[in-house]
Amino acid sequence: MEPNNEKHLFQLSVKEFIDLYKETLAKISLDVIIEKLNDDVPEKKNFRDIISAKEVSEMTGLKIQSVYAKVSREEIPVLSRGKPLRFRRSEIEKWLMDGRPTLFQMGGDWKVPLLPNIYKTKKI
Numbered sequence: 001m002e003p004n005n006e007k008h009l010f011q012l013s014v015k016e017f018i019d020l021y022k023e024t025l026a027k028i029s030l031d032v033i034i035e036k037l038n039d040d041v042p043e044k045k046n047f048r049d050i051i052s053a054k055e056v057s058e059m060t061g062l063k064i065q066s067v068y069a070k071v072s073r074e075e076i077p078v079l080s081r082g083k084p085l086r087f088r089r090s091e092i093e094k095w096l097m098d099g100r101p102t103l104f105q106m107g108g109d110w111k112v113p114l115l116p117n118i119y120k121t122k123k124i
Helices: 014-039 042-046 053-060 064-072 089-098
Strands: 050-052 086-088
Touching: 050 053, 050 089, 053 064, 053 086, 053 089, 086 089
Parallel strands: none
Antiparallel strands: 050 086
């Protein structure tokens, strides 16, 4: 049934309303399906989210030993701590985007370190 633009919704019969509802729902469903199909990029199908320490090293520019050290200090998000280490690519990317954690985030000490003696002024 073609929607009659001259009638208001409350003027439709029950059958006209049901037919109009079915047509509208079919159009919306088709639009959603087409949108989902367009979102599927072939590169994303081969994209792996679970990566190794070597791949993290390449992503971050850190040496592999530094990656292992950051894992042991719990400074970097890790998926598995056993051998081999596994990371989630999305978490590493988020970690890189967030930048260096603050002292508060790391639960660090808030005391300001004292300056060494070489920086103190001498009395004349």
